[in-house]
Amino acid sequence: MTTVQTGIQPISTSRRVKDRVVQALVYLAFAIAVVPLLSVLWLVVKNGLARFDLEFLTHSMRNIGARDAGGGAYHAIIGTLEQVLFASLIAVPIGLLTAVYLVEYGSGGRLSRWISFFVDVMTGVPSVVSGLFVLAFWVLALGMPFSGFAGAMALSILMMPVVVRSAEEMLRLVPNDLREASYALGVPKWRTIVKVVLPTAFTGIVTGVMLAVARVAGETAPLLLTVFFTDSINNNPFNGPQMGLPLYVFDQAGRPTDTAIDRAWTGALTLILIVMLLNLVARLIAWWRSPAKRGS
Amino acid sequence: MRRSAFRRSRGDVPFRFASTGAGIVLLAIMAAIGVFLVVKAVPALQANTSNFLTEKTWTPNAVEPQFGIAALAFGTVLSSFLALIIATPVAIGVALFISHYAPRRLAAVLGYVVDLLAAVPSVVYGLWGVAFLVPFMRGPSEFLNTYFAWIPLFGGDQVVGKSMLTASIVLAIMILPIIAAISREVFLQAPKMQEEAALALGATRWEMIRMSVLPFGRPGIISAAMLGLGRAMGETIAVALILPATFGISFQILGPNGNSIAANIANGFGEATTIGRGALIASGLVLFLITLVVNMGARMIIARRKEFARAA
Structure with a gap:
């Protein structure tokens, strides 16, 4: 063998x-x-x-020292919601229009290449620098007060590149056949974009915007320089210092007592819950709409 | 016929104008960041009584302001590079795990878990660092100091938890997801034909990765690491809570010294006078320029790669 x-x-x-x-x-x-x-x-x-109790969610820190028990983050939660809302109101239209320009109008010209490159570079702008910019421009040069709106501007600078990149990616996924069919029916280009391209990419864009919101909701440094601190409730985002949840955590973590540290942890828990929830919802929308999922 | 053509141009021009304008606004913001930082930094720099580039102390609020970027820039660069050295090998491992080792079905979920690391706000890492990692690091730091003091980095007479090393570890955790995510994308693009050819010739999985995946992915890894470096340099709050905020230049990363540009801005802003704010803005300008150079370099490497991939 x-x-x-x-x-x-x-x-x-x-x-x-x-x-x-x-x-x-x-x-x-x-x-x-x-x-x-x-x-x-x-x-x-x-x-x-x-x-993590009702008092924490419904009370501010007014008249509460570092050693006192109690107190809450109501003022910070209100501040964060307003700041993030205004940041989105600034960043989403600019970001979305820029993405439309890059995909529909730019067509590889010099301007579109420049914009595309600087969007990438803008992604890397440190958050503290965007805060310093708003401080130098809005507070020091124009003489405006510290306010929630100033913070929103700093956050919007961080949001814009994220919105542009994700919206651009989604717009490029829209099949050209749809555009051509629309043109063939005599629909002008801008109506094609508004009525055909944007609705097709809508869920993807929403996902991108929510991820961008989740990213800036946790930013502390820009708020520190533009919103400043307060222990009281300030519902007006256009005048006077506000608070934000990340700022609240930073403030409480810097105070050397156990009650303050406890408040910092609870603030962190609230912040993580908000950010994770936004992330999760965004991913769920993306997953639910993804073509690969529907194919199988 | 004429009517519809007229309507088209009437709607199209403003829309085109608005979207082009939005893109130009973006460019203008980038330019404005540079311009306004310079404008507001100049008065403070003129009031400075010492050399901004070589001075180590930071007393811009004094009657005779003295401040310089030397110690801060040193701390920024040292902590970021340490973070990069810690994070890159782990990130490459994570990327390989998700792209080539994990079961297909699990890979997407595990990738999402790593992305979650990036979703945790930096202030939470700071709090975690102060409350957990700083006390935790005392033991390992003592160990390094006792047995590895012959390496200059681990030398020094004093060992503390709030050290450069602890800050660098937190930074490493924070930049790991971005390095892992980009490397993973590049590894997934590696040509399947080459991988299969290597396996068919009898290569083991590691040999296949070493011969076809890693050479293909090298530019991607480099640019991912540079993006991570830029992220680490700009990171503020976590570092501000952990670093001891001293103004000196020392390579002893276990001792009570270390600071960074961004941390100094966060710590010093509260009590800054007009000159003090100008000085902080000047330091921010330096940070902006450093990160700009690092990021542009990384993006250029990626852009070149893209053309490469498309041509092939």
Whole structure:
């Protein structure tokens, strides 16, 4: 009986070991990345639940010192909602129109290449720099007061590139057949964009906007320089210092008492809940509408 | 016929104008950031009684203002590079795990988990760093100082939790998702034919990755790392809560020293006078320029790659 000579030799031990070692390292890397996430979430939930009560959600910090128990983040929640709303009102129209320009009108010209490049660069502008810019431009040069609106402007600078990029991607996914069919019916270009292209890409754009909102809702540094601090409720975003949830966490975390630290954790829990909720809803919309999902 | 042509131009021109205008507004904002930072920094720089580029102290609120960027810029660069050194290998591992090791069905979910790391606001990382990581790091720091003091980075007589090393670890956690996400995208684009050819010739999975995926992905990894570096340099609040905010230049990352441009802005803004604010704006301008250079470099590498991929 003779064995058939195939010429194939088994993989040598050293190569096999190397393969296994690398595989172990890759799995380990993933574990290392997940540990801090679990640690952060666990501590925020554990320490945050202590003060996550009705008083926290309905009271401000007025007349409450660092040592006093009680107090809440109502003023900060109101501030964050208003600031993020106004930031979206500024950033979404500009971002969306820019994306329309890049996809529908720019067609690879010099201006569109410049805009495209600087949108990318703008993504990397540090948040503290956008705050400094609004401080220099709005507060120092124009002499306007610290206000929620100033904070919204700083946040909108951070939002714009995110909105442009995601909207651009979604607009490019709209099949050209739809545009051509519309033109063939004699519909002018701008009505084609408004009535055909934008509705087709609508859910994708909404997802992008919500991810952008989630990104800026947690920003602290720009608010610090433009909204400043207050312990009281200020419902007017156009005049006087406001508070924001991230700012509230930063403020309380800097006070060296246990009650203040507890409030910081609860503020962090509230903030994470808001941001994660926005993220989750955005991803759900994207997943629900994704063509791959519908195909299967 | 004539009527419809007329209507088309009437609606089209304003719409085209508005969308072009929005793009130009974006460019104008970028220019305005530079211009206004310069305008508001100049008076403070003129009042400065020492050299802005070489001075280490930061007393812009004094009667004779003295301030300089040297110590702050050093801290920014050192902490960011440490963060990059810690984060990049892990991020590449994570990206490979999701693109080539994890089961197909799980990969998307696991990718989402890593993206969640990016969704946690920076102030929460700061709070976590101060309340958990700072006390936690005391033990490992003592260990490094005791046994590895011959490496200059780990030397020094004093070991504290609120150190450059702790801040760098927090920064590393914060920039890991962006490096992992971009690397993952690039790894997924690696030519399938080459991968399959390598496997068919009897290569193990690691050999296949080393021969076809990593060479293809190298520019992507480099630009991802640079974007992460830019992110780390601009990170403010987490670092402001952790760094001890001293003004000196020291490579001893376990000791009580370290600061960064962004952290100094957050810490110093509350009590800043007019000159003080101008000084902070001047430091912000330096940060803006550094991150601008880093980001533009990264984007150029990516852009070149794109043309590469399209040509192939």
